[in-house]
Amino acid sequence: MRLAAALFLLPALAFADAGVLIPSNRQQPDPSVLSLEEMAIDIRIDNGDARVAIRQIFASHHPAVLEGTYLFALPGNAAVSDFAVWDDVTRIPGVILERRRAEEIYQNLKWQAIDPGLLQMGEQGTPREAGRTAVFSARIVPIPAYGTKRLELEYHERIPVVDLRSMFAVPLRPDAYQAQTAGLLTINFELRSAHRIAEFAPVSKAYPLQITANTPNLVRAAFQGRNVVFSEDFAVRYTLEASLADRFQVLAHREANEPGFFEASALIAPGQQSAGGAPRTVVVLFDNSLSMQWEKLERNFLALETLLRSLRPEDRFNLLLFNTEVKPFAPAPVAAETASVEKALEFVRASLLRGGTDLEKALEAALAQFSKGESYLVLLSDGNPTRGAIRTATLASRYAAKWQQARPRTYVFAVGDDANMPLLKMLARSDGIVEWVRSTEPPEFKLNAFVSRIGRRPIENLRFAAAPASNFDMVYPLESGTFGGSVAAWVGQYKQPGQATFTIRGVRDGKPLDIRAQAALPAQSADHPHLPRTWARARVDALLEKIEREGEDRATIDEIIRLARKYKFVTPYTSFLAAPRALLRPRLIRPGDPVLRVRTDPSVVSVTALFPFGLVKELRYLKREDIWQTRFLAPVDMNDGTYRVRLLLRDRSGHVYRESKTFVIASKPPVVRVRLEKERFRRGETVRIRAAASETTRTLTARMYGIAPVNLRWNAREKTNTGEFVVPAHLPAGRYTMTVTAEDFAHNIGTQEVALEVVP
16 A cells, blocks of 8 residues: 655645644544654754754554545745655655646556645646645545554744844644644754854743753753643744844855855844934735635734834824725824824724725825825735736836835735735835734734834845855845844855955945955855755745746746755745655556666665566666666566566665555557547537546547647546547538547557547
8 A cells, every 4th residue: 555645735724733634534633533642843943044854653543544634834934845754664755846747747646546745836727826825735645544654844944033033933833723732742952053142042831941052152952741732832032142243154065066055144233223213104004805814814903003003103104904995094194193093993993804905006095195204104914916916027016116206115014824925025125124924823023023123224225245256156135124133144156165255235324334254165064054955045036036027938947946856945836746756757668678767856876676577676877867767678478467666765865765666567558438429510619528548548649630639638527538629610521530549658559439520
């Protein structure tokens, strides 16, 4: 029996509980059927990059084989970097593939009764239509009777610094279901920082950490408990030391025959912010469309209330509710006195969620509220327009053009797992910032940081340089809207080891900011293994933004796919396919066929095949085709049927995986049966074809005089292969023969002919 884990991202309304396995015959977790026996969380924060590896073992208390649905909610801005399921003692790791190719393989494997795991951004469809969500789901099968099922997940998350403080959390608190209980919970935590740590403190009371190391640059802690109830998220907070601010810290990573990667960061000292300051005008756009229900609405209102109550009486504000229409609280901004703030909050409480989202109309209405002085346009929304301009590039460019007249700082507080971050980031480029909280994420830290920046000036004209310039390539910022008390960081590639000079220039509180440092870039170093992926994600983000602005082109898409596959992370153009690697290229052969080909993930360095007729062969890697291959001879007297080749795969870390590759000896042509709705058709009428074929069939094609070949594809709703064509207007009346050809993976061909008549 084979492992199956069908892994999809859920739509926005999906419940966002973390690490939950729900039996397929239940609507919610049931520990009497599937219980969480063990959970291990390994956390390593390396200078702002958090790597979280989670291992869970579920136990079945059911006498029959089960299926289940696995749910996990990611923190905001996190990205999955690994996913694996275990089939008994065999680990089945995920493989990054081009999105369309992954979907094609996924469907092919399903036809062969193999149900693989598929993780992709958004639901099925074109990459540019991919939904944005922080929740994914995996269909897990089989879960053996009275057995266990082990799942592994790894993700990376960038941890921001605000006013010298950072907070990190792993989502464990339940949302839709009752709190989960782990029979054994182990948490290992490590924090490394080149910027000195002034204070570290656990936040979660349910998981009391035992701190084993606490130095200015390193914190280690651990927790272990039995029968632990997930009543809250695991969270810690820490503060960086201000006395050593305005200094560069440089990290580097370089492997043999690879470019070097560096991250240069500087903790910017807090500016001298005055207690008063000029009066501010704040116009808040509050999204009350139907997409903002439940947790999103609660977080949106909390953000609004926190913002309005932070204003001073001398400030002015207005509030615009928007869905399909825009409804203002007042005709023009009013003084931010207590009575006005309370009336504005009651104005929101009395409103109803309704309609779609015309974000373009709302932005235009907000811009019309401003005159002169220090002004802020604050958008509280998931950023998913359904009316007016919908395309990201169109809406962003129109806003940027109209923004030039009033030029308010554009502050965006994105809410929800499905927040349209590409659009919201582009809107915030208009002299603003963007913050994102998912539907169930504790919002306090991010919200307070967001509100505290209204009335403060970011570092202006911030520029980064590395010398000698010829030694550096493709350098990208990791933070946007840098303020005093936060970290400014850049990541890039370097070509040759040696001394380098790094410089930051800008304007802080009206005074020049100039930070310089020299650092030695190593010829080889494995100290910071996250840097290549950090750089690749920054590069891909830049390419995705280019696509949003200018449209798709083949070269850009190919580079995104190449980087995602090499550094293993999901993009709109790639998917995570979790299936036995040997099954990613199912193989049918004829007796005597001399070639076995196996596609694996990039970490594999050797493959050995043990054939069922006693032959042992080492496979050779063909770099240009990215495939392992060997020639062998299947005995001529082998009967048609399914056979297994046992594979031993060794990765570069020395781990050995034992897998089986199924192949089929096929000497007989596939059987095809064709059915038409009727026999007589008029010119211009649609002919619908339905065809059943042997499960080994790879392609089905219908041909007839006067029409182009018609490819028949599997139709899940009708449970058969379907295709259609329109009878050409110029086709003479008469009887015609249509031939449907079925070809299997071994290139055996079967056909069936059907007659139809074209009438005037």
